Amino acid sequence: MTDRDKLLLYVDGNLSAEHVREIEARIAEDADLRAEYDLLRHVQRRLSQRPMDSSPGLWDGVQAQIREESLWNSLVWAGKRLVPLAAAAAVIFMVLIDNGDTEANTVSDYFDSQTEMVLSEVQTDSLVIYPE
Amino acid sequence: MADFDERDLIRQCQKGDVQAFRHLVERYEDRIYGLTCSILGDPEVAKDAAQETFVRVYKALGKFEGRSSFYTYLYRIATNVCLTFAQREQRRPDRISLEGMQEASDMTLDRFLGTDEPQNDIERIGLREEIQEVLDHLSPDHRAVVVLKDIEDLSQEEIADVLDVSIGTVKSRLSRARARLRDLLMPLYREWQGEEI
Numbered sequence: 001m002t003d004r005d006k007l008l009l010y011v012d013g014n015l016s017a018e019h020v021r022e023i024e025a026r027i028a029e030d031a032d033l034r035a036e037y038d039l040l041r042h043v044q045r046r047l048s049q050r051p052m053d054s055s056p057g058l059w060d061g062v063q064a065q066i067r068e069e070s071l072w073n074s075l076v077w078a079g080k081r082l083v084p085l086a087a088a089a090a091v092i093f094m095v096l097i098d099n100g101d102t103e104a105n106t107v108s109d110y111f112d113s114q115t116e117m118v119l120s121e122v123q124t125d126s127l128v129i130y131p132e
Numbered sequence: 133m134a135d136f137d138e139r140d141l142i143r144q145c146q147k148g149d150v151q152a153f154r155h156l157v158e159r160y161e162d163r164i165y166g167l168t169c170s171i172l173g174d175p176e177v178a179k180d181a182a183q184e185t186f187v188r189v190y191k192a193l194g195k196f197e198g199r200s201s202f203y204t205y206l207y208r209i210a211t212n213v214c215l216t217f218a219q220r221e222q223r224r225p226d227r228i229s230l231e232g233m234q235e236a237s238d239m240t241l242d243r244f245l246g247t248d249e250p251q252n253d254i255e256r257i258g259l260r261e262e263i264q265e266v267l268d269h270l271s272p273d274h275r276a277v278v279v280l281k282d283i284e285d286l287s288q289e290e291i292a293d294v295l296d297v298s299i300g301t302v303k304s305r306l307s308r309a310r311a312r313l314r315d316l317l318m319p320l321y322r323e324w325q326g327e328e329i
Contacts, residue, residue: 008307008314012281012288036314039321042245043266043313047282049249050263051256053169055161056179059154062186066150069187 003033011040138202145193153193157186160203164210170279171214171272172221173264181217185210200293207286207294211276218272245317245324269316274309277302 006023009015015023027034138159144152164185168178188209196205267275280286280294288306292299 005307008310009303011310012303012306014288014303014307035322036318039245039317040310040314042321043310043317044282046259047263047266047278048285049259050170050283051260052162053166053175053178053260055165055182056175058161058165058179058183058186059157061179061183062157062190063150063154065183065187066190069191 003030004036007033007037007040011037011044139198142193142196142198142202145190146196153190156189160206161186164206167207167210167279167284168214170264170267170283171211171275172217173268174221177217177221181213182210184217185213188213204290204293207280207284208296211280211294215272215276218275222272245321266313266317270309270312274305274312277305278309278313281306 003023003026006015006019007027010020010023027037138156141152141156145156161182165178165182168181168185169175172178172181185206189206192209196202200208267278270278276295277291280291281288286294288299288302291302295302
């Protein structure tokens with residue numbers, strides 16, 4: 001590890017005690033290293049002086065967003081429950097319709113078959129009774 | 133007492149008391165907005181990020197068990213929101229390149245190195261802009277650790293907790309961020325030192 005690398009750790013207190021003594025001695029004797037150290041400390045100091053930002057007042061926006069998302073979530077919640085219900089209702093409806101149709105078909109099929117049978121008997125009888 | 137009030141407010145929020153949550157927002161909004169401003173730079177984007185932070189906190193508060201302090205918990209969510217926003221901003225095609233920005237901001241950085249502690253509002257606004265110029269030269273990950281350490285004055289353990297990374301990662305990011313700032317500012321610092329002599 002170079003002196004410059006050690007310096008980067010030193011300014012944040014991340015250098016081991018053994019290396020601390022070493023880098024402090026190097027800072028004292030090397031002008032370039034001292035300039036880098038001064039700069040890094042200067043940056044830390046300037047950043048710590050950053051003035052506090054006053055919030056522009058967040059509550060109204062937060063509240064509006066919470067309400068909006070709550071409404072959306074309610075719709076999603078309702079949707080998740082309504083869709084299966086609607087699907088179940090649709091299936092029941094279809095089954096009822098289908099049953100109705102089946103019954104109707106059965107009845108109509110029955111009458112159709114009966115009619116056909118009677119007609120064919122009549123026609124056969126006619127042929128027998130009134131041969132040409 | 134302040135801690136008790138806070139715990140009480142959190143309990144009320146967890147029971148669905150919106151007014152209690154309003155008190156929490158009002159208590160922390162300046163600090164959270166300050167944090168989002170420092171990491172994101174743009175006040176409008178920072179406001180959106182701060183607002184998003186509180187909305188996420190509201191939604192997740194039911195799961196908050198108090199294992200970390202509420203403040204650390206808030207910072208964790210705010211920093212995550214900022215990093216997401218920063219990634220989104222970086223993908224924007226109209227974003228100016230760092231290299232171009234560096235040339236344009238040499239004068240600002242020069243002031244950053246030379247200005248004394250601000251005495252009035254105008255100087256304070258100037259200092260805020262200068263600090264932001266410096267931070268803008270760091271990647272969002274590196275900016276976050278520098279902001280949390282130097283501006284928010286968190287310990288490295290707290291930063292690790294907030295960012296959900298190891299202390300080793302915090303140290304490594306800090307070191308790389310400082311190296312970046314050193315490389316950027318050193319030529320100007322030498323000039324400034326020369327003028328001072």
